[in-house]
């Protein structure tokens with residue numbers, strides 16, 4: 216019999232994508248959906264694309280409505296998850312799509328978020344390198360059997376997956392990392408925001424959080440530290456572009472002294488060999504967001520700019536899939552001991 220799942224924030228973009236993925240999962244069944252202002256409405260009303268779950272009615276998001284499930288998936292605004300989770304049994308598997316449990320450092324949290332710093336949970340990007348006192352592994356090691364999982368920020372995981380292999384292999388310098396990223400407005404959620412009105416976004420590319428202020432910077436740097444760098448710096452600039460979903464990140468780093476282009480490519484090849492959901496394209500090929508929409512795939516293209524002395528990584532991710540809901544379900548599969556790919560697809564929807 217499938218395990219029962221409650222999805223909180225099921226009326227939002229991340230919650231809706233969780234429902235879409237979970238509806239196709241053979242071992243997980245969505246029994247309860249919750250929301251806030253949409254409580255009392257059906258999934259058919261608020262997520263009309265999810266026909267197989269149309270009759271489920273959204274309850275209020277409370278510990279009582281979430282209790283009694285094997286798995287609870289939270290897709291709520293920042294700050295909501297710690298208090299809710301504290302009232303759930305310790306053996307309930309909880310995955311949080313919000314930022315509350317991603318950062319280990321209270322100082323990082325205080326610098327980029329408000330409210331109290333909550334404990335860090337296993338970070339939901341299995342493919343990222345994880346160097347510990349016991350040696351070199353991957354985040355996957357922490358996710359196996361975990362009961363609390365922090366799904367990643369979508370921009371953060373895209374940039375971290377782009378740069379971490381080069382750090383782990385020592386072929387790029389961890390200082391002077393630069394990333395510029397185009398993202399669709401679904402990354403900001405469904406709640407009405409004036410800067411995301413169609414008239415503001417259509418036909419324009421709009422930078423935001425410029426100058427080291429984006430809250431995913433500490434999350435990316437944390438992943439760079441996990442890959443083995445003791446100190447790192449990152450200049451990160453996101454740009455909203457007129458596509459409903461998707462991320463295209465162009466990240467560059469200085470080549471480490473004496474490293475050849477072949478050694479650079481080998482570092483990324485080795486890092487993602489056998490990974491179904493993170494794939495390095497052949498030399499000379501670079502991904503498009505259109506290649507990953509609806510897929511739990513991060514596609515990477517790599518070049519060495521010899522004249523500039525920099526490595527360039529272009530990454531495409533669907534912010535709602537590998538960037539959030541797909542990462543959450545992939546991590547749940549690991550936590551529950553299912554095959555990691557269960558219920559997930561590496562195939563996108565195109566054109």
Ligand SMILES: NC(=O)C1=CN([C@@H]2O[C@H](COP(=O)(O)OP(=O)(O)OC[C@H]3O[C@@H](n4cnc5c(N)ncnc54)[C@H](OP(=O)(O)O)[C@@H]3O)[C@@H](O)[C@H]2O)C=CC1
Nearest residue numbers: 224226227228229250251252253290291313402404405406
């Ligand atoms: N969108 C994305 O690409 C990504 C999102 N995330 C994270 O996922 C989480 C959800 O984001 P997203 O789906 O985009 O946001 P949305 O604004 O689309 O959805 C927010 C959801 O939370 C509910 N909600 C709002 N306020 C409250 C409250 N006070 N108490 C309980 N529920 C509330 C809403 O319910 P109602 O509609 O009924 O008011 C809705 O279901 C956020 O933490 C976000 O940072 C992470 C990675 C990527």
Ligand SMILES: CC(=O)N[C@@H](CCC(=O)OP(=O)(O)O)C(=O)O
Nearest residue numbers: 313314368369370399400402403
């Ligand atoms: C377009 C846009 O605004 N995108 C969001 C991405 C949100 C995200 O990844 O989620 P968390 O808020 O959970 O970190 C942003 O850059 O803040």
